[in-house]
């Protein structure tokens with residue numbers, strides 16, 4: 001039973017209320033460490049997001065694969081792959097690959113940076129929206145081995161043009177790095193940090 005004079009922290013994993021003076025200890029129900037705000041979470045998030053930003057251009061500027069075609073090597077970036085799919089009238093596939101491999105990773109990095117800045121400047125604006133976006137990013141992250149799945153779909157589809165040999169391009173490791181770094185950055189982030197500035201403001 002809860003003692004109403006006492007301050008509680010919700011376990012970040014299972015929601016169990018744990019007395020505030022036990023912060024940093026294991027949750028009695030699920031054994032996750034209980035924190036008011038995950039320590040260092042915002043800085044860690046930004047460190048991984050920055051690394052993701054760094055890799056992002058390499059993933060799109062360099063070829064994802066090379067085809068050896070009619071005696072010459074031809075490189076395909078993700079974007080030229082999407083264009084090829086459009087030319088071949090695989091519009092749905094083109095849209096999925098465009099979203100999963102270009103738009104979503106960018107939106108993830110962009111949102112995490114927005115959250116980071118908000119926490120740093122103690123912004124109390126759009127907190128519900130930011131929290132909802134964070135939840136969305138996390139949900140996408142769960143089934144977003146879609147990002148990785150994209151690569152595996154992408155490569156075989158490129159063979160439509162009937163070729164002899166395919167080589168993996170320099171963009172592939174950069175792309176996988178973007179996927180993994182954004183996933184780690186998202187996991188580190190603690191959305192409660194967004195609300196800290198609001199909770200510190202005087203309320204009646």
Ligand SMILES: [Zn+2]
Nearest residue numbers: 011014027030
């Ligand atoms: Zn718990």
